[in-house]
Amino acid sequence: MALMRWQLAYPEQPIPWKVFALVPMLVGVVVFFIGRRKGPYLSMAGFIFIGIGLLIWYFVLGETRMPEGVMLPEFYNSLGAMHGTIMVFLGIVPLSVGAFGNYVLPLQIGAPDMAFPKLNMASYWVFLLGGIMMLSSFFLPGGAAQSGWTSYAPLAVISPGQTVWLISMICIITSSLLGAVNFITTIIQLRTKGMTWMRLPFFVWAQLVTSFLLLLAFPPLEAAAVLQLMDRLASTSFFMPSGLVVSGQVLTEYTGGGSPLLWQHLFWFLAHPEVYVLILPAMGIVAEVIANNSRKPLWGYNSLVYATVFLGFMSFIVWAHHMFLTGMGATMATFFQTTTMIISIPSIIILTALFISLWGGSIRFNTPMLFALAFLPMFGIGGLTGLPLGLAPSDIHLHDTYYVIGHFHYVVAPGTIFALLAGIYYWFPKMTGKLLNEKLGKVHFWGSFVFMNGVFSPMFIQGFAGISRRLWDGGTTYLHAQPYLYLNEMISVSAWLLGIFQIPFVINLVWTLAKGKKVGDNVWEATTLEWSAAPSPPVPHGNFKSEPEVYHPAYEYSLKSNGRDYTPQNEPLKG
Amino acid sequence: MENTDVQEVKRHIRVYLYTFSALAVLTVVTVAAASLNVAVGTGIFIAMVIATVKGTLVAGNFMHLFSEKKLVYLVLIITVFLFFVMLCIILSTINDQVLSVS
Amino acid sequence: MEIPYTVSPRPDTGIHNGKLGIWLFLASEVMLFGALFSTYILLRTSAIDWPLGSDNLNVPLGTFNTLILIISSVTMVMAWASLMMKDFKKYKLYMGLTIFLGILFLVVKIAFEYAPKFAHHHYPSTNTFFGIYFVLTGLHALHVLGGILVNGYFWGPGSKMWKKAPQQFINRIEIAGLYWHFVDLVWIFLFPTLYLL
Numbered sequence: 001m002a003l004m005r006w007q008l009a010y011p012e013q014p015i016p017w018k019v020f021a022l023v024p025m026l027v028g029v030v031v032f033f034i035g036r037r038k039g040p041y042l043s044m045a046g047f048i049f050i051g052i053g054l055l056i057w058y059f060v061l062g063e064t065r066m067p068e069g070v071m072l073p074e075f076y077n078s079l080g081a082m083h084g085t086i087m088v089f090l091g092i093v094p095l096s097v098g099a100f101g102n103y104v105l106p107l108q109i110g111a112p113d114m115a116f117p118k119l120n121m122a123s124y125w126v127f128l129l130g131g132i133m134m135l136s137s138f139f140l141p142g143g144a145a146q147s148g149w150t151s152y153a154p155l156a157v158i159s160p161g162q163t164v165w166l167i168s169m170i171c172i173i174t175s176s177l178l179g180a181v182n183f184i185t186t187i188i189q190l191r192t193k194g195m196t197w198m199r200l201p202f203f204v205w206a207q208l209v210t211s212f213l214l215l216l217a218f219p220p221l222e223a224a225a226v227l228q229l230m231d232r233l234a235s236t237s238f239f240m241p242s243g244l245v246v247s248g249q250v251l252t253e254y255t256g257g258g259s260p261l262l263w264q265h266l267f268w269f270l271a272h273p274e275v276y277v278l279i280l281p282a283m284g285i286v287a288e289v290i291a292n293n294s295r296k297p298l299w300g301y302n303s304l305v306y307a308t309v310f311l312g313f314m315s316f317i318v319w320a321h322h323m324f325l326t327g328m329g330a331t332m333a334t335f336f337q338t339t340t341m342i343i344s345i346p347s348i349i350i351l352t353a354l355f356i357s358l359w360g361g362s363i364r365f366n367t368p369m370l371f372a373l374a375f376l377p378m379f380g381i382g383g384l385t386g387l388p389l390g391l392a393p394s395d396i397h398l399h400d401t402y403y404v405i406g407h408f409h410y411v412v413a414p415g416t417i418f419a420l421l422a423g424i425y426y427w428f429p430k431m432t433g434k435l436l437n438e439k440l441g442k443v444h445f446w447g448s449f450v451f452m453n454g455v456f457s458p459m460f461i462q463g464f465a466g467i468s469r470r471l472w473d474g475g476t477t478y479l480h481a482q483p484y485l486y487l488n489e490m491i492s493v494s495a496w497l498l499g500i501f502q503i504p505f506v507i508n509l510v511w512t513l514a515k516g517k518k519v520g521d522n523v524w525e526a527t528t529l530e531w532s533a534a535p536s537p538p539v540p541h542g543n544f545k546s547e548p549e550v551y552h553p554a555y556e557y558s559l560k561s562n563g564r565d566y567t568p569q570n571e572p573l574k575g
Numbered sequence: 576m577e578n579t580d581v582q583e584v585k586r587h588i589r590v591y592l593y594t595f596s597a598l599a600v601l602t603v604v605t606v607a608a609a610s611l612n613v614a615v616g617t618g619i620f621i622a623m624v625i626a627t628v629k630g631t632l633v634a635g636n637f638m639h640l641f642s643e644k645k646l647v648y649l650v651l652i653i654t655v656f657l658f659f660v661m662l663c664i665i666l667s668t669i670n671d672q673v674l675s676v677s
Numbered sequence: 678m679e680i681p682y683t684v685s686p687r688p689d690t691g692i693h694n695g696k697l698g699i700w701l702f703l704a705s706e707v708m709l710f711g712a713l714f715s716t717y718i719l720l721r722t723s724a725i726d727w728p729l730g731s732d733n734l735n736v737p738l739g740t741f742n743t744l745i746l747i748i749s750s751v752t753m754v755m756a757w758a759s760l761m762m763k764d765f766k767k768y769k770l771y772m773g774l775t776i777f778l779g780i781l782f783l784v785v786k787i788a789f790e791y792a793p794k795f796a797h798h799h800y801p802s803t804n805t806f807f808g809i810y811f812v813l814t815g816l817h818a819l820h821v822l823g824g825i826l827v828n829g830y831f832w833g834p835g836s837k838m839w840k841k842a843p844q845q846f847i848n849r850i851e852i853a854g855l856y857w858h859f860v861d862l863v864w865i866f867l868f869p870t871l872y873l874l
C-alpha cells in the first residue's frame with residue numbers, strides 16, 4: 001500500500017528499499033519509551049523523527065553523491081528539504097525543548113508538573129499531527145516539498161508538495177507556541193520556595209530564553225506560511241513579483257506586485273532565532289553535565305546568565321546575514337555585519353566560562369562528560385566558521401556552498417546532538433532508575449566523535465572550492481568541483497560508519513532497560529533538585545514527595561561542609 | 576467578597592461606560608476624518624493616532640492594563656519593541672536594496 | 678504535590694498562572710498580526726498604485742461592525758463585573774449578549790461583505806490589496822469564531838464551575854475577556870488601515 005502511494009508520488013523513481021529496511025531498527029529505539037511519562041513520549045517522537053531525518057540523509061549521501069547516483073533530481077530535492085525540516089522542526093526542537101525541557105525543567109525548579117498539563121498534551125498532539133502530515137507527504141501525489149527547509153518564494157509557491165509542508169508547519173508552529181507559553185509560565189510561577197532567579201540551574205535559564213525566542217519569533221513565520229498557502233491555493237501574489245518568467249513562460253495566473261524578499265525576511269526573522277533555539281538548550285545540558293562531573297561550581301554563573309539573555313535578545317536583529325546575496329545595500333549590510341559580530345561575543349563568553357569551569361576540577365570522564373567535553377571544541381569550530389559567513393565580502397563567496405553546510409552542522413550535529421546524547425546518558429538514570437553501560441557508552445562516543453568529524457570537515461574544503469550545496473549529482477557535472485569529488489566518498493563512508501556506531505547506543509538502551517541494575521536516587525552525586533529531592537524515577541503525580549526548599553545556588557560542589565564534596569540545593573549549609 | 580470589592584467593581588463599571596462612549600465617538604471621528612480631503616500621509620497619521628488612542632483605551636480599561644503587574648508590562652514591552660524592530664528593519668532593508676526585485 | 682497558583686496569585690509576581698499564560702499567548706498574537714501588518718505596509722509602499730480602501734470596501738458596514746465589536750467588549754467586561762458582584766443571572770445575560778454580538782459580526786462580515794465581493798468578482802487573487810484584505814480580515818474572523826466558541830462554552834456547560842469554584846470561574850472569564858478584548862483591539866487597527874486609508 002505504502003509502496004503504491006510512493007509510486008504515485010514519484011512515478012519514475014525506483015523504490016528506495018534501504019529506507020524501508022532501516023525503519024524497524026528505529027521503531028526499536030522508540031518502543032522503550034512508550035508507557036513512561038509524557039516527557040519521554042515526546043522524546044520518543046523526537047527519536048523517530050531524528051531517525052527518519054538521518055535515514056533520509058544517508059540515502060542522500062550514500063546514493064546520489066556517489067558518481068553513479070540513481071536518484072531523480074525532484075526526489076533528491078524532496079529528500080534535502082525534508083531532511084532539513086525534519087531535523088530542525090521535528091527532531092531537535094521537540095527533543096531538546098519538548099522532551100528534556102518538559103521532563104527536567106519542572107524537576108529542577110521543584111515544581112510538581114508543568115503549569116498547564118492539558119495545554120502540554122494539546123501541544124503534543126498538534127505536534128504529532130503536523131509531524132505525521134509532514135512525513136506522509138512522501139506518499140501523496142506530487143510528493144514531498146522540494147524547496148529546502150527555507151522554502152524560498154517564488155519557487156516554493158509553484159513547486160509540488162509545498163502545500164502539505166505549509167499546513168504541517170502551521171501545526172508545528174502552533175504546537176511550539178503553546179509549549180513556549182507553558183514553559184515560561186512554569187519557570188516564572190512554579191519555582192519552589194527559595195528558588196530565586198540566580199539560584200536557578202543554568203539549564204532552566206537556557207530554556208527560558210529559548211521559550212521566549214519561540215514565542216516571539218515563530219508567529220511571523222506562521223503569518224508567512226499562511227500567506228504562502230494563500231499564494232498557492234488562492235493565487236494571491238504576496239510573494240510573487242510582477243512579470244515572473246518560469247521555464248520561458250510568463251506566469252499569467254498571478255497578478256504580481258508581491259515581494260519574494262518578504263518571504264526571506266519573515267522566514268529568517270524566525271529562523272535565525274531558531275538556530276539559537278537549537279543551541280541554547282544544548283548549552284544548558286552541557287553546563288549541567290560539566291558542573292556535575294568537574295565537581296566544581298560553574299565558573300562565572302552570572303555572566304553565563306547575562307550572556308544568554310543578551311544572546312536571545314540580539315538574535316532578533318541579525319537575521320539578514322542570511323541574505324547578503326539578495327542585493328542588499330551597503331548600509332543595511334553594514335548593520336547586519338555589525339550585529340552578527342556582536343552576537344558572537346556572548347557565544348564566546350558562554351564557551352569560555354564552560355572551559356574555565358574545567359580548570360582545577362577533579363574531572364570524572366564518564367560518557368555524559370565525554371559528550372559534553374566534545375561539545376566544547378565542536379561548537380567552537382561551528383561558531384568560528386560562522387564569522388566569515390557573517391561578513392559580506394567572504395560570505396559572497398561562501399554563501400550556498402558546502403561551507404555553510406559544514407558550519408551549521410558543526411554547531412548542530414557534533415554540537416547540539418552530542419549535547420543531547422550527553423543529556424540522555426546523564427538523565428537516563430533519572431527517568432528509569434537504571435544507569436547506562438559505560439563501556440558501550442564509550443564505544444558509542446569515540447565512534448561518533450571520529451566519524452562525525454569525518455562527515456563534516458571535508459565540507460569546508462568543498463565549500464571553499466565553491467561547490468554549491470544543493471546539487472543533486474553532488475557536483476559531478478561541474479568542472480570546478482572535479483578535484484574535490486573524492487571527498488564525497490570520504491563523507492559517505494564516514495556517514496555509514498557513524499550510523500554503525502549508533503548501534504552500541506541502541507543496544508545499550510535496550511539492554512539497560514531490560515537487564516540493567518537499579519541505582520540510587522542520586523547516582524551522579526549532584527546538587528540540583530531533580531537528583532537530590534526527587535526519587536528516580538520521580539513520583540508519578542507531583543514529582544516530589546513533599547515540596548523541596550532551596551537554600552543556596554545551584555552548583556555547590558567541593559564545599560565539604562557536610563563531609564561530602566557536594567551540597568544539594570535543598571540542604572542547608574552547616575556552620 | 577467584601578463590600579469594598581463591590582464598591583470597586585461599581586467604580587469600574589462607570590469607567591467602562593465612559594470608555595465605551597469615548598470609543599464610539601472616536602470611531603465616528605475616524606470615519607469622518609477619512610472623508611476630509613487631506614494628503615494621504617496626513618490621513619494615515621490621523622487615523623493611526625486615533626486608532627492608537629482607541630487601542631490604549633481598550634487595553635488600559637477593558638484589559639485592566641492601567642493597573643496591571645510589572646511582569647505583564649515587561650512581556651508586552653519586549654513584544655511591542657520586537658514588533659517595531661521587525662517592521663523597521665524589514666522596511667529599511669528592502670528600501671536599501673541595490674537591485675529592485677519587483 | 679499539587680500545581681500551585683492556579684487560582685490565587687503568586688506573591689512575588691502578583692498574578693496567577695492563567696493570567697500570565699494568556700498574556701504570553703497574546704504577545705505571540707501581537708507578533709502574528711504584527712507580521713501581517715508589516716506585510717501590508719511593505720506591499721503598499723512598494724506598489725505602483727494602491728487601490729483606496731474606501732473605494733473598494735463597504736465603509737458603513739465596517740463602521741457598524743466596529744461598533745458591534747466595541748459593544749461586545751463592554752458586555753464582556755460587564756459579564757466579568759457581574760460575577761465579581763456575585764450576580765450569576767446578569768452574567769448569563771451579558772455573556773449571552775457578547776456571544777450574540779460576536780455572531781452578528783461574523784454574519785455581517787461574511788454575508789454582507791465577503792459575499793458581495795465575490796459576486797463582483799473581487800477575489801483574493803484580484804490584486805495584493807484584496808489579497809491582504811482577505812487574509813487579515815479572514816484571520817481576524819477566525820479569531821472571533823474562536824472567541825465565540827470559548828465564550829459559548831463558559832456560557833453553557835462551563836458555567837457549572839461557578840457553584841464549585843467561583844474564584845476560578847471568575848479567573849477564567851477574566852482570561853476569556855482578555856482574549857476577546859484583544860480581538861477587538863486588532864479590529865480597531867484593521868478597520869482604519871483597510872477601509873479608510
Ligand code: HEM
Pocket residue numbers: 150275276278279321322340343344347382383384386387388389390391395398399400404407408411412
Ligand atoms: C557564533 C556565531 C555564529 C555566526 C557568526 C553565524 C553566522 C552564520 C551566517 C552568516 C550564516 C549564513 C551563511 C550563508 O547562508 O551564506 C549562517 C548559516 C547558518 N547557521 Fe550560523 N552562525 C553562528 C552560530 C550558529 C549556531 C549556534 C547555529 C545553530 C545551532 C547556527 C546554524 C546555522 C544554520 C542552520 C545556517 C544555515 C541556514 C541555511 O542557509 O540553510 N549558526 N550562520
Ligand SMILES: [Cu+2]
Pocket residue numbers: 271272275318319321322
Ligand atoms: Cu543566522
